[in-house]
Amino acid sequence: MSLLEIENLALDIGGTPILKGIDLRIEAGEVMGLVGESGSGKSMTALSIMKLLPEFASLSGRIGFGGSDLVNASEEDMCALRGDDIGMVFQEPMTALNPLKTIGEQVAEGIRLHTGANRTDAEAKARAMLDRVGLPFEKFALTRYPHELSGGQRQRVVIAIACALKPKLLIADEPTTALDVVLQAQILELLRELVHENRMGLLLISHDLAVVTEMADRITILRGGEVMETGDTAQTLSTQLHPYTRQLAQASLHVPERGKRVSASSTAERSPLSRDKAPLLSVQNITKDYPGRRTSLFEKPQPFRAVDNVSFTLGEGRSVALVGRSGCGKSTLARMILALEKPTSGSVAFRGAVLTGRNEAALRPARRDMQVVFQDPYGSFNPRRTVEWLVAEPLHLLDNNPGKAERRELVKHTLHEVGLQPSDMQKYPHEFSGGQRQRISIARAIITRPKLVIADEPVSALDVSIRAQVLDLFAELNQKLGIAYIFITHDLTVARAITDEVMVMHEGRIVETGKTQEVLSHPQSDAARMLVEAAPDLHRALAKRMQEQG
């Protein structure tokens, strides 16, 4: 008998079918990868097993676990199972813990609830578990609060809560999506060890094929609430028999076609002819200090140096990746380039003109020629404005303001360039999918025909197939309009796909610069090597699996 046997599971919420006849089996000690794009029903499958579904949800079929059928289990029985035999880890570590309770209380709570242990015993057990997940007592006392911990550390606490009672089944719903690659590798390793030690079954939910390939023995591919394909990970992904599996695999390996024009002209730029021309962007010894945390009432707090003496130049039409772990100063640097933040020292020059210390009026031409695309396509629009208004907004930066008809024409043209319809102009942001919204932000960024677009994790919130399309769009615009890019990302596949050069940032400094291919295949600095080694890679993971299986 398998540990978990899901048969013909159907779920509908308020009359809308969410899951349609899911079959899924997990054996003890096995890692099952559940892959699919957003809305495919991955998380709902997990919440169905936990029976933590929203109101008005109705479940049918069978979820066999430990000899009983969870579909018909009472709430009381489920409370006894949750946290004891089935543990769960969630995506967002920053909000997954109660901010008002110590980590010790939160880990011990489940232990006390299920075993009836007294406080001292439960705390001893919680202590042992926190030690196990890599939070040693010297630095992470039980009395610490979640806000004193980083995202990766908080995720370890969540894992400690989920695994405290050695569950038979652990469900991990995108456990590393909110973390940078180095932390991701550490957390995945921890999960792998825990599975091994306790012969746990692990249901690992992810949109990232590379992560799943590294971790999972078997894989189930979900789409629109239905299982497309299920089977041995290496076999499924190497044969790619199912068309949707092939589509997913190709999308996650997608590298946009980038014509020779840009790279040819960029080598031309290096020729003596254009050497005396000022670079598009020149950053000189830029530094940013933030006021530090006050440790004593009377001492002045030590400032925190977010960006430390960074200098680089960027030529026209070039595409550069700024990579680094979370908190390394990437976004602060970008904000200073965009003149949204004042550097503590150093200067930024754009098209030969110094921006640092200028007032808004003097910055207008630079604002027009330098635009930005943010990570979250949901949060970066005013929901009460039409697409026409949103896309036309930067037009006020133009010297001669276009009239109404001309604006409309410009918006229409720009929407066409990013692959949207003229009829989309009158719609509101909520009427679009995530990928379409990212197209709208790109349209808003390019309507003033900028020379430089800074994109802060522009595809990390998108599904693989959408992400491939958006990367294609960036590549196409680079070629057609000669826009230079700075891509801020911790995802090396993005850097590999679309940039000429890479700058690796670590603790506020740029520690390595070079051609993308070279840096990513032969990293020199420790920081770059750490990123490259930690980054999940589908090819590498697949090759490793094939090798292990002979």
Add this chain to the structure above:
Amino acid sequence: MTAYLLRRVVSGLVTLVVASIVVFSVLEVIPGDPARLMLGMNATDDAVQALRVQMGLDQGFLVRYFHWTGGLLTFDFGKSYTYSVPVGELIAERITVSLPLALIALALSTAIAIPVGVFAAARRGKPADTISMAISQVGVAIPNFWFALLLVYVFAVWLRVVPAGGFPGWEAGIGPSLKALVLPAIALALPQAAILARVSRSALIEVLGEDFIRTARAKGLSREAALWRHALRNAMLPVLTILGLQFAFLLAGTVIIENVFYLPGLGRLVVQAINQRDLIVVESVVMLLVASVILINLLVDMAYAVVDPRLRTRS
């Protein structure tokens, strides 16, 4: 923590000084002579002049301001013109009615509101939630003096368990005094409780949607256990803010209820003083209220720090 509290204390003191300047300056700005204002239009010039000297109005602005604030610091508020007794005594007498009344009303309001808020939030969207929120809507809409009249009719006129009004004074014993305060406290508490219940409910519902509640449920906590152990304390922050505001209101804004029940409280003292142009009394009571509001806010800030560990380490 100490830095956090110290900052709050300092900002409270600054507010107090600013308030004293504003309150004092208003006297200067009011058209006409305060002494004449107090004595009325028919007073003789000599009488006015005598009063001016008595009030110290013949001295410069700064001298009078420091004299006044110096007096406030030593609880010497000056002498009421109409009552001819020290203002301190007047206030002390009234506060023995107003403060217990406010405290009882606040305790009642909290004791009613939080259980109702929890009850409704736990049954969100169910009939029990709809009904309790409909009742609280009525409670918010109906003015407290109407409740007061209803209570007087039922408990004093009909059932005759408590007096309809008046205050025997604490020297008459705790029992009779409390009896006199029960109905006004209920009348004050009900509308406050209605507001507070709605705030508690919506704060709780918001917290119940947070990720950490899901974590708690995944740990094996029942819906109720997650609410009591994880949601409630998180929902207390907005509730504390409203509680602070309500206490400040209850201390000073009870004049209508005091009138209905014929209670000698601070509210009536101020209204009478305003009517009789007894500006010294008005000034003093206003300063007292400002100080108590600042003190209450300080207490609320301290309560925040007790509830929320993030405030203890930040800053």
